[in-house]
Amino acid sequence: MMDPKQLDDLARRLSAAMPKGVQVLQEDLQRSMRATLEAGLSRLDLVTREEFDIQAAVLARSRAKLETLEARVAELEEAARAAKT
Template sequence: MTERPRFFDDLAGLAGGALSAASGLRDEISAMVRTRVDEAIRRLDLVRRDEFDAVMELAARARADADTLAARISRLEDIVHRSQEAQLSVPAPAENVDAEQAPTPDQEGSTPN
């Protein structure tokens, strides 16, 4: 059998070392890029998606509450307006005039002064 020259073993070892070094370098570059992107996001005052979704949910609840309260106010205003209209349509009670104080008309229908 032919023995492989030591040169190929060294070359294989060198290639394996280079691949592991490249893998480590790739991880390091990825971490650096991630750090730079996070810094850029912080400088731009951008928000994360989960924070945005939470705020949107709060806004939707507030909008629903505002709609509910607006409907309730409308119903209460209708009740007040109907109550005021009912009070205006009721005739005022007649004043009590004593028969003794009331002038009596004469036969011609005129009342004495």
């Protein structure tokens, strides 16, 4: 798969090589498409990458704590069983 930065660079170079009339049409089309995409995306319940990363870190810490607590409960259950015998 091609790197998105390379695709952007290629698109810019191709755009610059187009005749002026086509470039104006392309700019109008890009603005229109961008506005349409922004409007569509604004209606979705999306989070920013930063918010996602923060929540992923919170989840990772919670999982680690849960694993620690599960191990501790297992130890205590084993100790309780051993004490009964």
